[in-house]
Amino acid sequence: MEPNISLITTIAAGFGVALILGFIAERIKVPALVGYLMAGILIGPATPGFVADVHIASQLSEIGIMLLMFGVGLHFSPDDLLAVRRIVIPGAVVQMGVATALGLLMAWGWNWSFGSALIFGLSLSCASTVVVLKSLEARGLLDTMNGRIAVGWLVVQDLAAVLVLVLLPPLAGVLGGATASLADVQPLWMTIGQTLLQVSAFIALMLVVGRRVLPWLLWQVARTGSRELFTLAVIATAIGIAYEASALFSVSFALGAFFAGTVMRESEFSHRAAQESLPLRDAFSVLFFVSVGMLFDPTILTREPVHVLGVLAIIIFGNALAALSLVIALRYPLNTALTIAASLGHIGEFSIILAGLGLSLGVLPAEGMSLVLSGVLISIALNSFLFAAVEPFRRWVLKRSELARRLERRQDPYAELPMSTERKYLEGQVVLVGHGRVGRRIAKALATRGIPYVVAEQNREMVEDLRKQGIPAVSGNAADPAVLIQAHIANAAMLVVSTPDTLHVRQMADTARTLNPAIEIIVRTHSESESVLLRDEGIGAVFFGEEELAKGMARHVLARFSP
Numbered sequence: 139m140e141p142n143i144s145l146i147t148t149i150a151a152g153f154g155v156a157l158i159l160g161f162i163a164e165r166i167k168v169p170a171l172v173g174y175l176m177a178g179i180l181i182g183p184a185t186p187g188f189v190a191d192v193h194i195a196s197q198l199s200e201i202g203i204m205l206l207m208f209g210v211g212l213h214f215s216p217d218d219l220l221a222v223r224r225i226v227i228p229g230a231v232v233q234m235g236v237a238t239a240l241g242l243l244m245a246w247g248w249n250w251s252f253g254s255a256l257i258f259g260l261s262l263s264c265a266s267t268v269v270v271l272k273s274l275e276a277r278g279l280l281d282t283m284n285g286r287i288a289v290g291w292l293v294v295q296d297l298a299a300v301l302v303l304v305l306l307p308p309l310a311g312v313l314g315g316a317t318a319s320l321a322d323v324q325p326l327w328m329t330i331g332q333t334l335l336q337v338s339a340f341i342a343l344m345l346v347v348g349r350r351v352l353p354w355l356l357w358q359v360a361r362t363g364s365r366e367l368f369t370l371a372v373i374a375t376a377i378g379i380a381y382e383a384s385a386l387f388s389v390s391f392a393l394g395a396f397f398a399g400t401v402m403r404e405s406e407f408s409h410r411a412a413q414e415s416l417p418l419r420d421a422f423s424v425l426f427f428v429s430v431g432m433l434f435d436p437t438i439l440t441r442e443p444v445h446v447l448g449v450l451a452i453i454i455f456g457n458a459l460a461a462l463s464l465v466i467a468l469r470y471p472l473n474t475a476l477t478i479a480a481s482l483g484h485i486g487e488f489s490i491i492l493a494g495l496g497l498s499l500g501v502l503p504a505e506g507m508s509l510v511l512s513g514v515l516i517s518i519a520l521n522s523f524l525f526a527a528v529e530p531f532r533r534w535v536l537k538r539s540e541l542a543r544r545l546e547r548r549q550d551p552y553a554e555l556p557m558s559t560e561r562k563y564l565e566g567q568v569v570l571v572g573h574g575r576v577g578r579r580i581a582k583a584l585a586t587r588g589i590p591y592v593v594a595e596q597n598r599e600m601v602e603d604l605r606k607q608g609i610p611a612v613s614g615n616a617a618d619p620a621v622l623i624q625a626h627i628a629n630a631a632m633l634v635v636s637t638p639d640t641l642h643v644r645q646m647a648d649t650a651r652t653l654n655p656a657i658e659i660i661v662r663t664h665s666e667s668e669s670v671l672l673r674d675e676g677i678g679a680v681f682f683g684e685e686e687l688a689k690g691m692a693r694h695v696l697a698r699f700s701p
Contacts, residue, residue, distance in 0.1 A: 152424075158177075163176075222286055233457060233460045274288060296393050306501075438509065480528050
């Protein structure tokens with residue numbers, strides 16, 4: 139056997155132990171990622187026996203992050219980010235500020251220096267993109283408005299973290315780190331300007347050049363008919379652009395891969411690209427959790443239990459409560475606020491990177507690094523339970539709290555139609571749930587035929603834009619009866635659910651038929667099994683995407699050969 143096969147042994151041990159512990163975790167009704175984290179502890183340097191290569195495991199986990207972010211980019215266009223900018227930009231900035239301030243004050247109480255406390259606080263403010271995406275995908279929330287807000291929030295967090303990582307080395311001397319004299323430090327304004335210029339240049343290059351080149355390149359490869367060559371092109375694009383973004387523009391691997399996916403989305407093969415990269419994304423994302431577990435030193439739990447509890451309180455409750463308050467203050471529904479709060483109740487990869495850089499620069503003490511790692515491991519392990527508790531907690535608090543009920547029915551100018559709405563939109567109209575890619579096409583067809591319709595959409599910014607165009611629209615989740623009532627469902631002729639939110643479509647249908655027994659209902663689904671169930675339940679006309687595509691193509695072929 140070759141004497142140096144640390145790469146092979148690390149992959150074999152990581153996948154093998156993660157498989158066993160992940161399987162055990164699922165059997166005892168615990169999220170599999172808890173098993174992956176425990177696998178990392180078992181093969182890490184903090185436990186006896188076999189020790190895998192931590193450095194190699196860290197690099198392998200980076201590949202998983204790149205592929206996962208690339209997959210997100212394939213489903214998340216810049217328009218999606220702009221659509222939620224009014225909540226994610228102020229929300230992420232304020233939430234990170236609150237968490238940083240709490241961490242700084244706590245560390246200052248431990249007699250740490252200001253610089254150490256600041257870096258420590260920043261490390262407690264950055265959630266893990268990998269963890270949130272896994273949780274959203276598992277619950278079918280990634281393509282919903284709540285999912286888009288959560289992903290947009292994380293993108294803003296990542297951009298802020300990149301800025302901090304670039305600014306930290308020149309500021310290390312000011313913060314008390316072991317660096318050169320202040321005379322050798324680049325001026326702060328120059329560092330900030332250079333960082334913003336690099337990030338802006340990369341984004342502009344991807345949006346202007348990448349949008350034209352990458353779809354064309356994928357089309358040329360697809361024309362060869364080689365499946366393995368197509369898969370290779372997808373993986374090479376994701377990892378190659380991520381590396382070039384880091385090497386040339388000082389942008390993180392994760393953000394580089396994310397923007398590669400957003401421009402690749404312009405290609406007609408984006409869905410196939412997502413499917414081809416899925417197995418590798420899943421496999422390497424497991425190594426991310428394993429690598430986090432390998433960095434953890436369990437003795438910190440017995441040496442500093444009070445400090446660990448303080449860190450967890452800031453991570454889970456500080457971040458979550460700050461996000462919850464901000465989303466509610468911006469007049470979004472309670473379920474959106476709870477989903478975002480659960481998404482941010484942990485820290486992840488950027489926290490590790492930031493704490494590691496602070497340690498290497500002499501700004502953060504070794505104890506701070508251990509506390510951050512304990513926070514990462516424990517908060518990630520608990521995050522799935524937070525997500526699972528969102529809906530039960532929402533139902534519980536609505537039953538017992540008058541304040542929660544007031545928040546649910548609070549006065550929002552976009553939650554009800556204006557009094558000046560014409561009568562034709564209040565009787566015999568179509569109530570269209572969702573104004574995304576499918577909803578916009580339906581709305582255009584209705585407008586062309588002069589059929590009046592009212593849009594029910596969760597995105598308040600989109601509702602505002604629709605009203606500026608003279609289109610009647612109400613803001614809110616149509617699964618809430620109050621939203622359909624505001625859309626005057628009682629007198630409507632038809633309910634069209636254009637969103638793939640099959641989780642709540644039954645609630646929408648029940649509400650519509652309770653208020654209007656004669657109403658016709660049309661729904662959309664992405665799942666063949668779900669479409670069969672909905673049809674068997676007599677919910678109305680059900681349209682399954684692939685089935686309708688096949689019918690349309692078949693009609694075209696048959697028309698060509700008709701007598």
